Amino acid sequence: MTTGSRTVRDATLEMLRGLDLTTIFANPGSTEVGFLTDLPEDLDFVLALHEGSVVGMATGWAIARRRPALVQLHTTAGLGNAVGALATARVNRAPLVVLVGQQDRRHLAQEPFLAGRLEGLAGDYPVWVKQPERAQDVPAAIARAHHEASTHGGPALVIVPMDDWHQPAGDPAVHAAPRRVLRPAPAPAALDPALEEVAALVDGARSPALVAGAANDDEEGWAALVALAERLGCPVWQESFGARAGFPQDHALFAGHLPADRPRLRALLAPHDVVVAVGAPVFRQYQYHPGPLVEPATRTVVVSADAGEIGHSPADVAVHTPVAPFVAALAERVRRRPGSDEPRREVARPLPPEPGRPLAPGHVFAALAERAAADTIFVEETPSSRPEMHALLPARRPLGFLSAAMGGLGFALPAATGARMADPRRPVVAVVGDGSAMYQVQALWSAARYGAGVLFVVLSNGRYAIMDRLAEGQGGKPPWPAFDEVSVAEVARGLGCPARRITSYDDLITVLDEVVPTLTERTEPLVLDVEVTVGTTFAP
Structure with a gap:
């Protein structure tokens, strides 16, 4: 031409x-x-x-x-x-x-x-x-x-x-414009002053702790933070409302997810005099409570490549750098400490419901946990049962957990579809509330049309359960009605996406045993519209 x-x-x-x-x-x-x-x-x-x-x-x-x-x-x-x-x-x-x-x-x-x-x-x-x-x-x-x-x-x-x-x-x-832009990592020498300062702070700590963030969610980041945690023998928490997992959540040093309110956060971190947040801000919150984020005796460090994240983190020390290389260098620099003698707290999986009794979200999570491969990508949008999902379905590989960092609904169905299209080698399971599903239910058409073999598990309780809880917390009654008449399965089928309605534990187990082993090769999406109670089987 x-x-x-x-x-x-x-x-x-x-x-x-x-x-x-x-x-x-x-x-x-x-x-x-x-x-x-x-x-x-x-x-x-x-x-x-x-x-x-x-x-x-x-x-x-x-x-x-x-x-x-x-x-x-x-x-x-x-x-x-x-x-x-x-x-x-x-x-x-x-x-x-x-x-x-x-x-x-x-x-x-x-x-x-x-x-x-x-x-x-x-x-x-x-x-x-x-x-x-x-x-x-x-x-x-x-x-x-x-x-x-x-x-x-x-x-x-x-x-x-x-x-x-x-x-x-x-x-x-x-x-013309450049076809490729190379972004070399900083030379190790450029990190030395910051490295020495943070290493000295950690080495001088009586009881250090780590916080993993979404920005640490890759193979290099996980390996570096595991090395640092094991060298320090200290607990690692996941940031609250983290959109991705920054540390293997089945590791012996994983301590759980940080609470998203100041009183519980202060109490949890009070035993630690130095807390290093890696690829996460200091510290993400939800509902406002007065008082500081941590006790006066707790010093905080944030390590992030995101200038904006550093800018809104009230930390004692901030390091603006690529996260994984810095953490890996820090792991080599700090002194080795004896490991914790405290065994990792195991979360008890709920027993199957008695015959004729309704399913709870925990029953679904436990059944998925027993069957899903370690490299499964779980995409979450079930606000009322998210803590229970975290407890029963820990992320075991990088990108093992994915959620909407912004908090708005309508993320999981399209994001799971896109993730499966991008990496068809990994199984993808979206766990979504029925209220959340309706925000972007149109994505099911695209999943079916383009052969994205996602398993969409919709927890259907016919209401915005998280909003009901918030209203109850205010001591009042919500004005919004339930929507029990909405059938996600029928909507999905109307969009050309196969769907099944699940109303019993036996039905759930039969379908999961049939479908989960096929998720790596599957090209046809499937919606499981699972009827669940509003309550929980989870006791934190």
Whole structure:
């Protein structure tokens, strides 16, 4: 193709191939048709039926592949619908390159129909936003977005007016952008001053402790933190509301999840005079309670590659650095201590219910724990039973647990779909409340359409149980009704996704014995709509 006939779309497609952005997650509109029509066969188009599902699937994909995913959204309506999911992607550190369609550049000044004021619509959640000054700058802007998304761990937006795609590409020598960006780790010597200070603080501690965060969730991070914990012989907690596991939760030194309120957090950490948070802020909370995070005698250290995370952590010492290399070096530098003599507390699995008695969430978790492979990715969105799931289904491999860091609902169904599509070698099980499932139930269509063999376990109690509990905690009655008449199984089947309704323990065991062994090879998703009680079998 000559330079004269080469379009911005042609140049962009070449750029996307070079960046390995060849799977497009989208719910298209008219401003994207010029780019998507006659898409080359080496690019895969993945349709979702709502923009929250689009971004949720791409988030799961990006996390599972550990590199950016490509998203396309439709001007104001599409970007607006996706903002909540983009916020989740940002807090989950999921690198996304997001193309947002815009009206024709030639009459934007008149604010025509479908023109959007897009640059600030998603607020501060994108790590970078750009509408190129010229059509010819679109490919370079996409390369820059890839760099920003990779560097900062979040969505980077490029706004593209619809007529840009068919404009001449211009001189590729002038308008090219780097195809690859290398990010070497800092030289060990650069870490020495910080390393010495933190090592001295830990060595001087009477009783150190560690906190693992979502940013430590990879093979290198787990290995480094295990080495440090075993050298110190100290307990390791997972950050509260952590979206991913930063430490093997079946390890003898794993102590559980930090509470998300200040009184219990202070009491739990009071025996420790130095607490080092690795890839987690100091310390994530939920409902506000007065008082400090820790007792005055407890000193805190945060180690993070996220400048923003460091900025809102009231720690005594902060180290802004790639986490795993620093922790590995710290493990070699600190003195070895005798291991704890206290045995790891085992959580008792609930006994099967008596014949005719209803299922509780714990029965489902225990049955899954007995059958699921160690490398299963569990995607969680069941707020009322999350503590019980943590206790009975510990993460045993990196990416063994995945949840929405932002807390908004509508994450699990699309994220599990995207994760399975990204890494079909690993089994994926989504555990979702029926209320949560309805926020992005459209993702089940995409799972079925694209052969994402996820097992979706929906815990159906016909209500927003977590909201009921919060209302009870306020001493009042909630005004919202139950929704017992909603059948997730019927909705799923209506979207083309196979589903079964489970009402007894025997039914549950029969289906899990049939399905769980197939999860590695499975290409057909399945929804298990499991009727459960509102209560719990869990005693912390």
